[in-house]
Amino acid sequence: MHSLNVDLGERSYPILIGSGLLGNAEFLRTHIRGRQVLVVTNETIAPLYLEGLLESLAGFDKVDSVALPDGEAFKTLDTLNRIFDTLLEKRHDRSTTIVALGGGVIGDMSGFAAACYQRGVDFVQIPTTLLSQVDSSVGGKTGVNHPLGKNMIGAFYQPQLVLIDIDTLTTLPDRELSAGIAEVIKYGMICDAEFFAWLEVNMDRLLARDPEALAYAIQRSCADKAAVVAEDERESGRRAILNFGHTFGHAIEAVQGYGNWLHGEAVAAGMVMAAKLSQLRGWIEAEDVARLSVLLSKASLPQQSPANMGVDDYLTAMSVDKKVQDGKLRLVLLRALGDARVVADSPREQLIEALRACGAE
Amino acid sequence: MHSLNVDLGERSYPILIGSGLLGNAEFLRTHIRGRQVLVVTNETIAPLYLEGLLESLAGFDKVDSVALPDGEAFKTLDTLNRIFDTLLEKRHDRSTTIVALGGGVIGDMSGFAAACYQRGVDFVQIPTTLLSQVDSSVGGKTGVNHPLGKNMIGAFYQPQLVLIDIDTLTTLPDRELSAGIAEVIKYGMICDAEFFAWLEVNMDRLLARDPEALAYAIQRSCADKAAVVAEDERESGRRAILNFGHTFGHAIEAVQGYGNWLHGEAVAAGMVMAAKLSQLRGWIEAEDVARLSVLLSKASLPQQSPANMGVDDYLTAMSVDKKVQDGKLRLVLLRALGDARVVADSPREQLIEALRACGAE
Numbered sequence: 001m002h003s004l005n006v007d008l009g010e011r012s013y014p015i016l017i018g019s020g021l022l023g024n025a026e027f028l029r030t031h032i033r034g035r036q037v038l039v040v041t042n043e044t045i046a047p048l049y050l051e052g053l054l055e056s057l058a059g060f061d062k063v064d065s066v067a068l069p070d071g072e073a074f075k076t077l078d079t080l081n082r083i084f085d086t087l088l089e090k091r092h093d094r095s096t097t098i099v100a101l102g103g104g105v106i107g108d109m110s111g112f113a114a115a116c117y118q119r120g121v122d123f124v125q126i127p128t129t130l131l132s133q134v135d136s137s138v139g140g141k142t143g144v145n146h147p148l149g150k151n152m153i154g155a156f157y158q159p160q161l162v163l164i165d166i167d168t169l170t171t172l173p174d175r176e177l178s179a180g181i182a183e184v185i186k187y188g189m190i191c192d193a194e195f196f197a198w199l200e201v202n203m204d205r206l207l208a209r210d211p212e213a214l215a216y217a218i219q220r221s222c223a224d225k226a227a228v229v230a231e232d233e234r235e236s237g238r239r240a241i242l243n244f245g246h247t248f249g250h251a252i253e254a255v256q257g258y259g260n261w262l263h264g265e266a267v268a269a270g271m272v273m274a275a276k277l278s279q280l281r282g283w284i285e286a287e288d289v290a291r292l293s294v295l296l297s298k299a300s301l302p303q304q305s306p307a308n309m310g311v312d313d314y315l316t317a318m319s320v321d322k323k324v325q326d327g328k329l330r331l332v333l334l335r336a337l338g339d340a341r342v343v344a345d346s347p348r349e350q351l352i353e354a355l356r357a358c359g360a361e
Numbered sequence: 362m363h364s365l366n367v368d369l370g371e372r373s374y375p376i377l378i379g380s381g382l383l384g385n386a387e388f389l390r391t392h393i394r395g396r397q398v399l400v401v402t403n404e405t406i407a408p409l410y411l412e413g414l415l416e417s418l419a420g421f422d423k424v425d426s427v428a429l430p431d432g433e434a435f436k437t438l439d440t441l442n443r444i445f446d447t448l449l450e451k452r453h454d455r456s457t458t459i460v461a462l463g464g465g466v467i468g469d470m471s472g473f474a475a476a477c478y479q480r481g482v483d484f485v486q487i488p489t490t491l492l493s494q495v496d497s498s499v500g501g502k503t504g505v506n507h508p509l510g511k512n513m514i515g516a517f518y519q520p521q522l523v524l525i526d527i528d529t530l531t532t533l534p535d536r537e538l539s540a541g542i543a544e545v546i547k548y549g550m551i552c553d554a555e556f557f558a559w560l561e562v563n564m565d566r567l568l569a570r571d572p573e574a575l576a577y578a579i580q581r582s583c584a585d586k587a588a589v590v591a592e593d594e595r596e597s598g599r600r601a602i603l604n605f606g607h608t609f610g611h612a613i614e615a616v617q618g619y620g621n622w623l624h625g626e627a628v629a630a631g632m633v634m635a636a637k638l639s640q641l642r643g644w645i646e647a648e649d650v651a652r653l654s655v656l657l658s659k660a661s662l663p664q665q666s667p668a669n670m671g672v673d674d675y676l677t678a679m680s681v682d683k684k685v686q687d688g689k690l691r692l693v694l695l696r697a698l699g700d701a702r703v704v705a706d707s708p709r710e711q712l713i714e715a716l717r718a719c720g721a722e
Contacts, residue, residue, distance in 0.1 A: 077438055081507075088509035091680065116477075119504065119515045120595075143480065146442075148449035154480045155516065234481070319452065 002219040006138060006226040008233055011158040015138065015226075017219050019211065021165040022049060022126065025056040031161035033122060034095030035061035040083055040110040041101040042070040045128055048171055053101055053126070064090045068106065072253075072263070075105045075145045077153065083113040097122040097160070103129035103176075104136040104263065108154070111142030115157035123159045128168040130180025130214075131264050134187075134221035137162045139229040139242070150250050156234055164222075166215055174300075179264025181206060181299045184217050186271060187224040189292065190244045193338030195220050200291070203298045241340040244332040245271030248355075251317035255309055261302075268301035269358065277346060277354035278334040288337045304359040311355050363580040367499060367587040369594055372519040376499065376587075378580050380572065382526040383410060383487065386417040392522035394483060395456030396422040401444055401471040402462040403431040406489055409532055414462055414487070425451045429467065433614075433624070436466045436506045438514065444474040458483040458521070464490035464537075465497040465624065469515070472503030476518035484520045489529040491541025491575075492625050495548075495582035498523045500590040500603075511611050517595055525583075527576055535661075540625025542567060542660045545578050547632060548585040550653065551605045554699030556581050561652070564659045602701040605693040606632030612678035616670055622663075629662035630719065638707060638715035639695040649698045665720040672716050 001018030016027060037060050041050055046067040057063045066086040068079050087096065098121060100110035107125050114123035127137040143154015169177070184206075188196025198220075199206075205213035225242065232239040248270030252261055275289045293303050305314075318329060330344045331351075362379030377388060398421050402411055407428040418424045427447040429440050448457065459482060461471035468486050475484035488498040504515015530538070545567075549557025559581075560567075566574035586603065593600040609631030613622055636650045654664050666675075679690060691705045692712075 077442055081438055084507055084514055085509075088507055088513060116504075116514045116516060118513060119502065119517055141480065143477075146445055146449055148446075152449060152479060153445055153477045155477060156480055 002215060004219065004223055004226060006158075007230045008140075008158060011140075011233075013159055013161055015162040015164065015222050017133075017164040017166065017215055017222070019166050021163050022052050022168070023056060025059065027161070027163060028056055028099075028124070029059060031124060032060070032097045033160070034097055036092050036096040037063045037099055038083075038087055038090070038092055038096060039063070039065040039099045039101055040106060040113070041065065041067050042103075042106055043067050044070040045102045045106070049101060049128065049168060053099070057099075062090070062092065062096075064092070068109070070105075072105055072145070073257075075109060077144055077146075080109050080113055080144050083109065084117060087113075087117055092117075092121075094118045094121060097124060099124045099126060101126045101128065102132075103127065104132040107132050107136045108142050108151070109144060111140070111157050111159065112144060112154050115142055115155040120157075123157065125159045125162040127162070127164060129172055129176055130169060130218070131176070131183055132180075133164045133218050134180060135183045135225070137164070138222050138225040139239075140233070150253060164218060166211055166218070169209060169214060176262065176264075177207070177209070178299045178301055179262040179268075182264035182268040182271070182296070182301050184221050185292070185295055185299070186242075186244055186267065187221045189271065189275070189334065189337060190241050190332070190340035191228065191338060192220070192224050193336075195224065196291075196295075196338060200295060203295060207299065237342070240330065240342045241332050244334075244340050245269075245274050247318055247329075247331055248273040248314065251314045252306060252309065254317045255313050256306055261306065265302050268296050269303060269305060272296070272303045273305075273354050273358045274331065274333060276357050277331070277350060280350045280354055281333060281346075284334050284336060288334070291337070305355065307359070310361045311352050314355055314360060315351075363576060365580065365584055365587060367519075368591045369501075369519060372501075372594075374520055374522055376523040376525065376583050378494075378525040378527065378576055378583070380527050382524050383413050383528070384417055386420065388522070388524060389417055389460075389485070390420060392485060393421070393458045393460075394521070395458055397453050397457040398424045398460055399444075399448055399451070399453055399457060400424070400426040400460045400462055401467060401474070402426065402428050403464075403467055404428050405431040406463045406467070410462060410489065410529060414460070418460075423451070423453070423457075425453070429470070431466075433466055433506070434618075436470060438505055438507075441470050441474055441505050444470065445478060448474075448478055453478075453482075455479045455482060458485060460485045460487060462487045462489065463493075464488065465493040468493050468497045469503050469512070470505060472501070472518050472520065473505060473515050476503055476516040481518075484518065486520045486523040488523070488525060490533055490537055491530060491579070492537070492544055493541075494525045494579050495541060496544045496586070498525065499583050499586040500600075501594070511614060525579060527572055527579070530570060530575060536623065537625075538568070538570070539660045539662055540623040540629075543625035543629040543632070543657070543662050545582050546653070546656055546660070547603075547605055547628065548582045550632065550636070550695065550698060551602050551693070551701035552589065552699060553581070553585050554697075556585070557652075557656075557699060561656060564656060568660065598703070601691065601703045602693050605695075605701050606630075606635050608679055608690075608692055609634040609675065612675045613667060613670065615678045616674050617667055622667065626663050629657050630664060630666060633657070633664045634666075634715050634719045635692065635694060637718050638692070638711060641711045641715055642694060642707075644694065644696050645698060649695070652698070666716065668720070671722045672713050675716055675721060676712075
């Protein structure tokens, strides 16, 4: 088993990564402080893993569960309210712990519910997709979408524990595995060139779901992210580099409708756009953009804008992005492969050229 | 002008109390950091004070406002979402400041919206009722109600500034003035016996809306509350004494339907119940309970349970109160007039006797 610590002072917490962790009652008993637990999961994951988890939780006084509809389209205030309904109907008090069993949507909503229920209760993450294991389970960003913008309503809220059971990846659809790999590649691009090179060599093992390769990639991704988050928990500065490709990606998701493009797919195309813009600024080489393209292509990830989106669609959608500050669009660009920076002065013409180079009309 | 500081480390903020503050653009310019402002108010307050406030905000780049329906019945996730709708439709970014202009409901919802919008934006409180001036504007509790419980969804979130313009009390209905006085009396009961004695002498001046008496009572109430909150921002211990009378009061509000009894009225009756229970425990004298009753009576505040509520209604409603921890009901009782404690071991028979003494069947 790998284990690492996300270092945030009194809000620090451990991430445990390994096989068979869901069935290990010990870890849960150790990290859950109260006697009440609500498991939040979705209708896809419930039949696969809920029963096993409930067995591990059998020693608690009150254990309830709620299975939400699956998908980004349901990451809304209305669905969030179903978690509050359950907590109140089952009379959970302030000592309860919310356990998120599922992907990023479940993790984000459960974490936000934990942040808000009675102004804050404990929270444990059990991410079951590669994407959520390497991304949303580290760093405490929680929230829901609004029809006018993704993740516009939320909180920074840290869990007590993240439990990553590699075995849950055996049931993950290929397309979602690839979407998770997009975020793994991102860490190489923004802060870990050595890991990027490792991925170039080991991508086939990841796609074949080699447990050892997966565990290594997850642990390294979490460590990379934890280091960035520890420096800047509330994203006042450097943490924003984790949004590499995301501002473009959010525009794609917003225009396509949440769920039609997976988050990781939108981020993949968005990373190419951001890399292209970095090249136009003269910071990275065409060869660096090509290495990214090759890696994404191996993982069957998109590198082009959806055909139905024009430059104006991006510019409009990006103007409400959270990265806008006092009217200025801040983008994450690369000074070099493995070295991302937040940049507030991208010339509009270069931005448009980068979008066109990626197929936006 | 009175001014005091709520001392919470890097989350400290000033409270300014005086006449004509709404029309003073200087205070707002000094404390609002960005160039964008959304004023959140309600349909009762908007025609009275919104225009004057907007004039004071004229120097900012983007100033929008939203008037929500008035009343506790609208303190819901749905109404909260109207604030997010406005922020997103008007394209407010992370640098915006939400200004709450109204009573406690507006303050609680605006503060919670500020806590959640893009995971946290700045927040200024301009409370326009006595209740919100002496209570909800200090301490950072924000949130909305759920059909199954009051304030069940929320956050601890501190404002940048609280601006208390005494002039707004001239338009406050008598019944709401009295409801605010209930919370003022509470500070005397829980931690400030000298202030309680001052209230016994000066209640008539408060009811006659003498500006000097009002400003003094508000300043002293805020200072009492600020001292308690500074010791225990997130209510892990002593802060709970501020809930004196509230657990009973919440039960009354929940059963009567929010808004039929004003919060301060429910708290008034709840304080008598808590005082009675303290007397049954042998901690305070019948005379202390009588002094409370006389003061409440002067202010036309209720001292008895609503006629339609029985003991069981209280016990059921109180079992989901946030003050329940691992199944134990924690109540705030008085060791002496001016000295409140949180107590987890109230004998059920004494609790029932106190409720019966206050008219619950």
